[in-house]
Structures are given as structure tokens and as C-alpha cells.
Amino acid sequence: MKFVSPLIPGTLIKRYKRFFADVKLDTGDIVTAHCPNTGSMKSCAEPGWKAWLSKHNNPKRKLAYTWELVENHLGHLIGINTHNANKLVAEAIQQNRIPELTGYDKIKPEVKYGNENSRIDFLLTQSNQPDCYVEVKSVTLLEQDWGCFPDAVTTRGQKHLRELAILAEKGQRAVLLFLVQHSGIHQMTVARHIDPAYAAELQNAIDAGVEILAYGCELLGDEYKVSYQCPFNLHKKVDF
Known part of the structure; x- marks a missing residue:
């Protein structure tokens, strides 16, 4: 980008x-x-x-x-521009720079879905295989060498996790992708110290079959793009 x-x-x-x-x-x-x-x-x-x-x-x-x-x-x-997150992810998918999301021939943004009047960031489709629903979250909070999400209580984020969990339980592929916009973050966890309800919903979503991906981006010359994968550890506790 x-x-x-x-x-x-x-x-x-x-x-x-x-x-x-x-x-x-x-x-x-x-x-x-x-x-x-x-x-x-x-x-x-x-x-x-x-x-x-x-x-x-x-x-x-x-x-x-x-x-x-x-x-x-x-x-x-x-x-800090959260609107760039979807642009970066869309470009990375189109350029096959996220291996877990290759093999789809159509990318549809902002598709309505779910029981709580939600819109998925991306719906990936390919004939003869289940659709893939991708929700993107921008990550900028670094605490004790760990990237954390969210940086504030997010009822909207909790809703998205419930929607993704229902999709996964129905046999659809549901993916939560944390897009790290912080060059100091190379590993991620959930910010349960900020929003314990989100952490609980995330555990429920994972149990239901929702996939978790985390990728970081860098400014390389005049181009800002997704460039590396971040390990995600749900159970890491950031102490305060």
C-alpha cells in the first residue's frame, strides 16, 4: 500500500x-x-x-x-490509521502474502452476515470449498514486549467474536486476523487485563473453531505492507 x-x-x-x-x-x-x-x-x-x-x-x-x-x-x-488495516490485508491476500488465506478467487468486502446485524470485513469465496469469513482487527498496544488487543473495552469486538463462533459451529471457515501496526510487536496475546469479557469471548470462539492469525506490517521505502507473522498465545498473562 x-x-x-x-x-x-x-x-x-x-x-x-x-x-x-x-x-x-x-x-x-x-x-x-x-x-x-x-x-x-x-x-x-x-x-x-x-x-x-x-x-x-x-x-x-x-x-x-x-x-x-x-x-x-x-x-x-x-x-495509527485503523482504516489502513483492511487495505493492507486486502492487498496481502491478493498478493498471496498470507499463506493461510490463499486459494480463493473472489474477495468481497463489507458483507452483511450473522444474527447481530454485523458486517464481515472480507468474505473469500472459491467454488467447491466453504466460504471463508475474515474479521480484521488493528493492533497497536505494546505492553511488556507483547502486542495486546484490545486497547479498550470493546462490546463491538465481543459481538464479532460471537458471530464468528456461530459461523464456525455451522461448518463455515471463520478467521480473526490481528493486523499489527507496530514495528515493536512480534508476538501477541489478548488484553484480558483491559477487557476480560473480550478474552472470554475469544476463548469461546477458538473452542468453536475460529482460526486466529496475527501478521505485522512495516514501512519499506515508500510502501507500507504486511511483511511478517506474529505468534499468538491466548494464555499469556501480562501482569500489572
Whole structure:
């Protein structure tokens, strides 16, 4: 995936009201950028960290800038735009860079399904084999050398797990894919210390046959793409 325009460097001043971030550009100008991330962004939005913005020329947009990446105090690059997760996964599937999801000839995004009025991120289809339902979650929280999801209580995420579990019990292939947008994360677990209900639903989903995948992405030159697999350990406990 390539960004729509060259990224513009700056320094984060603050993130506020969830969807806004003030950034001082390297030119000295201070701008307000759209923050496309509804999560807590725990450990991803510290004032003074290096930030990169994309700029859009659409006159209908209230904010010309979008916050895309941040670099933490350890030099880790973090993709904070959760909308990029599905773009990255779709491209990786199309380019056969996720071995577990090869062999399908059609990829349908945002398909309605389930009993709780849900939409699956991707429905993969191929004649003569069961459909594959893929739900994607963006991961940016690093704690004690482990990537953790979620970074805040998510009733929506719990609902998705219930929907996937029902699919798996009916014999469909159901996959939960954690897309790691943090270059410091190379192993993953569930953040049961943040959302124990999500952890319980995840255990139920796995017991029902839902597959868990975790892949990380990197910025390589001017291209941002899925590039490595992360081991997932459901039972790892991150202590506090």
C-alpha cells in the first residue's frame, strides 16, 4: 500500500476529542489533523513524538491533514490509521502474502452476515470449498514486549467474536486476523487485563473453531505492507 501523497513529518502536540491531533510540522506550521482511530491509543499518542501526516486536497473535507504514523521513544513505528488495516490485508491476500488465506478467487468486502446485524470485513469465496469469513482487527498496544488487543473495552469486538463462533459451529471457515501496526510487536496475546469479557469471548470462539492469525506490517521505502507473522498465545498473562 502506498499513501496517496508523500507523508509530511512533524511533532505531535496533543491528541484530543478522539478525532483531532495538533501537530507542529517540520516547517514550523501548526496544523490540526484528523485522527482516524477510535481506540484509546494507549502508548501511541505521547506529546513530542514524531508524527507523519498525509494531505488531501478534497474541498469537502473539514481537515486537510490525516494522521498516519507515529514514532515512539524506542524508535518503533506505529500506524495509527485503523482504516489502513483492511487495505493492507486486502492487498496481502491478493498478493498471496498470507499463506493461510490463499486459494480463493473472489474477495468481497463489507458483507452483511450473522444474527447481530454485523458486517464481515472480507468474505473469500472459491467454488467447491466453504466460504471463508475474515474479521480484521488493528493492533497497536505494546505492553511488556507483547502486542495486546484490545486497547479498550470493546462490546463491538465481543459481538464479532460471537458471530464468528456461530459461523464456525455451522461448518463455515471463520478467521480473526490481528493486523499489527507496530514495528515493536512480534508476538501477541489478548488484553484480558483491559477487557476480560473480550478474552472470554475469544476463548469461546477458538473452542468453536475460529482460526486466529496475527501478521505485522512495516514501512519499506515508500510502501507500507504486511511483511511478517506474529505468534499468538491466548494464555499469556501480562501482569500489572
